[in-house]
Amino acid sequence: MNIEAIMKTAPVIPVLVIEDAATARPLAEALVKGGLRVLEVTLRTGAALEAIAEMKQVEGAIVGAGTVVNTDQFEQVMKADAEFIVSPGLTDRLGDAITRSGVPYLPGVANAGDIMRGLDLGLEHFKFFPAETSGGLKALKALAAPFYQCKFCPTGGISAATAPEWLAFDPILCVGGSWVTPKGASYEQVEALAREAALLKG
Numbered sequence: 001m002n003i004e005a006i007m008k009t010a011p012v013i014p015v016l017v018i019e020d021a022a023t024a025r026p027l028a029e030a031l032v033k034g035g036l037r038v039l040e041v042t043l044r045t046g047a048a049l050e051a052i053a054e055m056k057q058v059e060g061a062i063v064g065a066g067t068v069v070n071t072d073q074f075e076q077v078m079k080a081d082a083e084f085i086v087s088p089g090l091t092d093r094l095g096d097a098i099t100r101s102g103v104p105y106l107p108g109v110a111n112a113g114d115i116m117r118g119l120d121l122g123l124e125h126f127k128f129f130p131a132e133t134s135g136g137l138k139a140l141k142a143l144a145a146p147f148y149q150c151k152f153c154p155t156g157g158i159s160a161a162t163a164p165e166w167l168a169f170d171p172i173l174c175v176g177g178s179w180v181t182p183k184g185a186s187y188e189q190v191e192a193l194a195r196e197a198a199l200l201k202g
């Protein structure tokens with residue numbers, strides 16, 4: 001699957017912070033059951049690599065690694081068989097390593113220079129991060145005009161209430177967010193939130 005196909009799988013990519021790997025599989029099952037198959041596991045916890053491996057056991061799940069900020073982390077998530085990589089930003093060094101590997105990659109951009117660095121690497125699909133505080137939809141609309149060939153997944157500060165506005169803008173293929181897995185939510189609640197998110201349209 002290439003990054004565009006992954007982005008088009010569902011309107012929302014849940015951004016997951018997994019503290020306990022034992023919760024990874026039932027959480028992934030709830031999200032997939034609700035209709036969200038693309039899952040971004042952030043490398044912000046010690047359990048993240050094990051969580052990726054656990055979630056990959058769930059049928060239908062497409063499991064990627066998020067918060068990958070250097071090549072050491074990239075090597076680690078490749079060993080865990082992550083199916084795609086997300087970064088909050090983009091460096092030439094990391095971008096070069098990931099694009100040479102051929103793994104689907106969604107690096108973060110927040111301005112024209114970031115996007116141009118991505119284009120230099122042959123990339124046209126970007127996470128717009130942090131979306132709300134980087135000027136929101138208005139800023140992305142302005143950026144997307146000169147970079148008409150690019151597609152985006154805004155992430156950061158987006159909610160069920162604001163997602164439809166973002167999704168209505170054509171270059172946006174999906175949005176990312178943590179609202180589908182609020183702290184303390186039961187798997188049933190997560191499944192219900194995922195079901196709602198999976199039906200979002202622009």
Ligand SMILES: O=C(O)C(=O)C[C@H](O)[C@H](O)COP(=O)(O)O
Nearest residue numbers: 015042067088155156157177178
């Ligand atoms: O860890 C990363 O690399 C990130 O991507 C950060 C996340 O995208 C945001 O923390 C999610 O944003 P919220 O939906 O506002 O919680």
